[in-house]
Amino acid sequence: MNFQQRYGRWGLVAGASEELGAEYAKELASRGLNLILVARRDELLQSLAAQLSDQYGIKVKTIALDLSESDAAEQIVQQTMELEIGLLVYNAAFSAVGPFLERSMDDHLKEIHTNIHAPLKLVYLLGQRLIARGHGGIILMSSLSAFQGSAYISNYAATKAFNIVLAESMWEEWRPRGVDVLVCVSGAVKTPNYVASEPEQTGRFSDSTMEPDQVVREAMEALGRQPFVIPGRMNRFASFVMRHLLPRKVAIQFMGRVLRGMYVKS
Ligand SMILES: NC(=O)c1ccc[n+]([C@@H]2O[C@H](COP(=O)([O-])OP(=O)(O)OC[C@H]3O[C@@H](n4cnc5c(N)ncnc54)[C@H](OP(=O)(O)O)[C@@H]3O)[C@@H](O)[C@H]2O)c1
Numbered sequence: 001m002n003f004q005q006r007y008g009r010w011g012l013v014a015g016a017s018e019e020l021g022a023e024y025a026k027e028l029a030s031r032g033l034n035l036i037l038v039a040r041r042d043e044l045l046q047s048l049a050a051q052l053s054d055q056y057g058i059k060v061k062t063i064a065l066d067l068s069e070s071d072a073a074e075q076i077v078q079q080t081m082e083l084e085i086g087l088l089v090y091n092a093a094f095s096a097v098g099p100f101l102e103r104s105m106d107d108h109l110k111e112i113h114t115n116i117h118a119p120l121k122l123v124y125l126l127g128q129r130l131i132a133r134g135h136g137g138i139i140l141m142s143s144l145s146a147f148q149g150s151a152y153i154s155n156y157a158a159t160k161a162f163n164i165v166l167a168e169s170m171w172e173e174w175r176p177r178g179v180d181v182l183v184c185v186s187g188a189v190k191t192p193n194y195v196a197s198e199p200e201q202t203g204r205f206s207d208s209t210m211e212p213d214q215v216v217r218e219a220m221e222a223l224g225r226q227p228f229v230i231p232g233r234m235n236r237f238a239s240f241v242m243r244h245l246l247p248r249k250v251a252i253q254f255m256g257r258v259l260r261g262m263y264v265k266s
Contacts, residue, residue, distance in 0.1 A: 010034045015091035020141070073121030074125070088137075112155075131179060150255050152263045187232055190210070208232060
């Protein structure tokens with residue numbers, strides 16, 4: 001099966017209005033998939049939709065909604081009932097940076113809704129359709145912070161750990177049924193959200209910050225071949241050291257020092 005046969009006719013990108021999400025949309029469009037683009041900012045979705053349909057001659061449907069709403073997944077499913085969706089990319093996330101108690105409970109719950117509740121429901125609801133067709137794919141975005149406790153982004157990291165375990169489990173469960181699941185465990189990426197979190201420069205670590213197109217390229221290459229990918233050689237090396245060479249306690253302390261330097265203003 002070629003890419004279109006395996007993952008066509010429609011790809012759905014949740015969190016598509018800019019940078020990483022928009023890059024996923026471009027990549028799928030360039031491979032001939034029609035697109036459903038989801039995010040809150042309608043004007044950004046409309047302009048991306050116009051650009052991609054002009055450039056690649058594909059059909060694009062936009063859905064402007066807030067994925068932290070409890071029925072967001074159902075709304076998406078309802079609005080796409082007629083479309084043959086073959087690929088889901090769940091890219092949207094909310095990240096509450098800072099000391100745990102200095103963020104409101106609303107922020108922590110919004111992380112749970114955006115990063116766990118919505119992708120879980122979409123994997124369940126769209127997964128049923130993919131399994132029924134006997135082919136398709138799902139990509140969930142996660143973060144290197146999810147491999148161990150990560151102070152100052154504690155709940156965000158915990159939500160991203162959920163995505164790793166869910167995707168790996170579904171990879172094993174659905175592989176024999178023709179559905180490829182991948183989790184993309186990314187290090188820092190130059191996105192507006194990352195920049196807006198105002199990380200302080202952290203010397204050597206800031207050198208490994210990646211461009212969105214590199215991350216997407218490596219994720220697309222890994223889809224259908226393996227359950228997870230860590231884009232970037234530096235990130236793969238750092239993750240190997242953190243997970244396999246350092247005692248877990250030391251890795252947690254090390255991560256905490258790095259994140260304190262990035263996010264706790266002295
Ligand atoms: N940036 C990094 O350094 C980094 C590192 C590791 C992992 N990641 C992962 O990569 C993914 C994307 O990262 P990013 O956020 O930095 O960049 P992004 O892809 O540039 O932006 C996030 C996208 O999600 C949409 N979105 C966010 N909250 C939403 C909501 N509640 N409802 C609907 N759409 C929503 C945003 O659009 P609207 O604002 O228009 O809704 C935007 O299109 C996330 O899953 C993140 O965990 C990023």
